[in-house]
Amino acid sequence: MKPKQIEDGVFLVGSADISDSRDCMVYLLDLEELVMIDTGSGPGLNMIISNIRYLGFDPARLSTIILTHCHIDHVGGAHEFKKRYGARIIMHNLDAAVVERGDSKMTAAHWYEVPFAPLKIDTKLLQEEERLTFGQHELVCLHTPGHTPGSISVYIDKSGKRILFGQDIHGPFMAEFGSDIGHWQISMEKLLALKADVLCEGHFGVYRPNEKVTDYIERYLDEYGDRPL
16 A cells, blocks of 8 residues: 545555554645644654655655644654654644653553653644644644543545544543543534545545545444443
């Protein structure tokens, strides 16, 4: 599997298949400057950088990294991207504390046997909805707790389509991560209401059109809806 364009200005540059088996799906957005959503676990970082170049982009243009939550398969490469390219790191305040103290349990770094040092977060999101502007483009960050307290989902309206980055919609849900099924259910209803045309998920691929996005989210609502944590 190779890096590829998903939609206009949206690319897949990392995953368990194309960078490292421990990586989530890593998305690159060309918004006049480069924005990346999640970073993978760290060991696949050089492959992700190679994939960015393969697609014709200079990784030095990477200005911003949005971390959707605190788990190592999503945040592990952030240190090095920040060190090499000066990328600004953004995530929700509730998960930022875990990352800033380098918590190997709450980041699940101990599961993956990947070291994780404390990482300073440059911008901490505090609101239910926050909008980030990149040139003529706007990314909307929604607080969607459930998998973790500070999980966020991101969407952009681009070229007539609403593209949603909903990384770990599927869970898992564990008390040690601060998971909350009730909060997650509310979050999923919030995502369904967006009526996204494309869902870029964190581990299981890209879903389109809206009917498949809806089916994907509702399948997990059915599976977990009556299950206590």
